[in-house]
Amino acid sequence: MIDVSTKNPVYVSTDGKAGPYIVVPVLQIEEVRTLLDANDVSYWVDEDAISLNGEPEITVINLGHGSEAATVQKILDSAS
């Protein structure tokens, strides 16, 4: 899946120990949610939408401790 703002692939962040997460443009939330739901991936979405320097709003999808980042990354990549 391509980030419509950066034109780069959407990726699963794994920094830190709090579980993986995905930063996505607000415009693509539903697309990502549909994909995660279809693959039974549990997650929750931040309520805040942040725009930096006037760029398109982004938000965060939190996957939590139990999620396999690599598996979710494959799911995202398969939607490209």
Next chain:
Amino acid sequence: MPLIDEITRLRDETLSSLDTIHNYYFHTKSAWRIVQQVVRKGNKFTIRNRATGSIVDETELSGLAQAYVTGLLASATFQHFVSVLERFVSDFLSLWLTEYPNSLSGKELKFKTVLDATDKNKIVATVVEKELLELAYQRISDWFLYLEKIAQLGCPISDQIERLTEIKASRDVLVHNNGIVNSVYVGKSMGRARFVDGDKLVLPEDYHRDSWELIKQVVKDVSNAAIKKLEK
């Protein structure tokens, strides 16, 4: 100040406190998300904590931000919501019992308390304080049973009490068991347990928000029902 005005003040101050805490949660989380975005855009920095000696760079801070947002920040503000609810119930009961102390007429007290009191109000305040101290150690469902017994307001409803009981049990796990679910939590949750024994308790944002909304609703319902009753 008349009781109706006291309850109105208590309601408004409690709701304002809850909004302040939620704004703090939301704005702090947003600030951390902005930090993560700044890092994703390639900015470099290091931060040294002169007190602990720890040094983190932008990559480490971005990872810590995720832990702060989903862990410490959510937990601290969630616990604060529950504290505000506890304070509200205690203050409400104190106001009500002070105005209508007849339900405490069977209570015993030391004669010294009477001798030391400057007037009857002081005696009532002492008995009310003692009563609420005993109640504080009981379950949250018992608090609302007590409220209904003395004020007959018809709220909160049983569904709200069950949800509040699970919220309080979650708070207790965070405070007393380092966030690891135990059988006490499951037992306290009145069939509403979200986890099983041994799980790490987490606070997804929708749960965090639902808890805040429920507590606000209960504060409004109880206050408004009391105000309506007092207006008659």
